[in-house]
Amino acid sequence: GAGVSQSPSNKVTEKGKDVELRCDPISGHTALYWYRQSLGQGLEFLIYFQGNSAPDKSGLPSDRFSAERTGGSVSTLTIQRTQQEDSAVYLCASSLASSGGAKTQYFGPGTRLLVL
């Protein structure tokens, strides 16, 4: 069956440009997560969506980062005025509803962002 998909798979941009990263979660998964993974580092939580609830944005590193989830499905992570330190792999994951116990997260392949 279809897993989590992300696009683009690779993105090279110039410092100061805006980028949009897309995530298509597994159908029926109400929870969606964005993470950032820098080279040799552990995953860094960015933002979490659960159904129609207000998202948890506590992991967003600055106000240049924002994300939305339309219709409870597709999500877009936007980075404005990109900086070189934004270069990383951006991973999206989805799961069944998170409440009532831990649920396995299923990850997409990631978007590799390089800011020149």
Add this chain to the structure above:
Amino acid sequence: KNQVEQSPQSLIILEGKNCTLQCNYTVSPFSNLRWYKQDTGRGPVSLTIMTFSENTKSNGRYTATLDADTKQSSLHITASQLSDSASYICVVSASDSNYQLIWGAGTKLIIKP
């Protein structure tokens, strides 16, 4: 400070051999511990999840152990295969919430023929 530390950072073994990866954590309160496998260029894939009351769980040739008293976990891989080459990540949750997770940096395992 909640932290997850893994060792070794990297490991090279011959195909067919066994190996054990270590995870120490200082996350409190503790809810559960997971091991993920991440192939190069792919997202992590869940291998096991253990709660406080579980001290061992197997998934094929992967066996995870948990000592909640010493706050240590290990992942043992038996009869390694070339396809086991990947990063193995230990993740600890401080609650039942899926997003309050503390991720380790991973152990990069290379299996040589």
